[in-house]
Amino acid sequence: MSTIDVDVRNTIHDLLCRFFLAFDEKDWxxxxxxxxxxxxxDYASSGREQPGAMTGDEFVGRxxxxxxxxxxxxxxxxxxxxxxxxxxxxxxxYLILRFATASNGAADxxxxxxxxEFVFQPVDASWRxxxxxxxxxxxxxxxxxxxxxxx
Numbered sequence: 001m002s003t004i005d006v007d008v009r010n011t012i013h014d015l016l017c018r019f020f021l022a023f024d025e026k027d028w029x030x031x032x033x034x035x036x037x038x039x040x041x042d043y044a045s046s047g048r049e050q051p052g053a054m055t056g057d058e059f060v061g062r063x064x065x066x067x068x069x070x071x072x073x074x075x076x077x078x079x080x081x082x083x084x085x086x087x088x089x090x091x092x093x094y095l096i097l098r099f100a101t102a103s104n105g106a107a108d109x110x111x112x113x114x115x116x117e118f119v120f121q122p123v124d125a126s127w128r129x130x131x132x133x134x135x136x137x138x139x140x141x142x143x144x145x146x147x148x149x150x151x
Contacts, residue, residue, distance in 0.1 A: 004081050004088060008127070012081060012088060012120050015127055020074035023063065032060045036121055036130040046112065046136035070145060071099045076116070087121035087130065094134075100145055110141035 015034055022031035035056035042051040049062070079092040093115050100108035119131035 004083050008088065009081055011127055012090060013079060015120065015129065016076060016079065016090070016092070016118070019129060020076060023074050024072050026064075028060050028064050031063070032056055034129055035059060036123055036128040039129065040119075040131040042133040045114070046134055046139065048134075051133075069101055070110075071101055073097045084119075087119050088127070090116075090118040090120060092116055092118075098141075098145060100142075108142060108145070110139065110143055110145040112139040113137050 018030060019034040022028070022034065037056055038053055039056055039059050040051070040053045041049060041059065043049045044051060054062075073096070075095045076092040077094075079090060081088055081090045083089075093113070095113045096111060098110045098112075114137035115135045117131075117133040117135070118129055120127045121130045122128075
């Protein structure tokens, strides 16, 4: 693994900020702009989607369908990046707070924490997310609020 240029590091950090903020603001156009045309996903550790590839549009459609009715706040920390032959690999911790839009108690929330692993690839003159693996540590609250969760 080789070192990563500071400009690339800053660009990828900004890309992740835009990706997570797009969830919170329900800005699906902005989310799509952060993704490669094909994205590998693995949400199996949280009991959700099994590993597989899909288009960036499909990814956005699935996320929108699973969480569009919730108020959310995504946070990430401890971002580590490393250059690989296939692009840039990243790992970060996450905390996701989710609340029912008409919240009236603790049963109207569903939160989770863990880590993500990403692969970023250059596309044209920018970077895009081409792989997302979630490694869930813990979730708590009303799981039924999250449309992407398995019952």
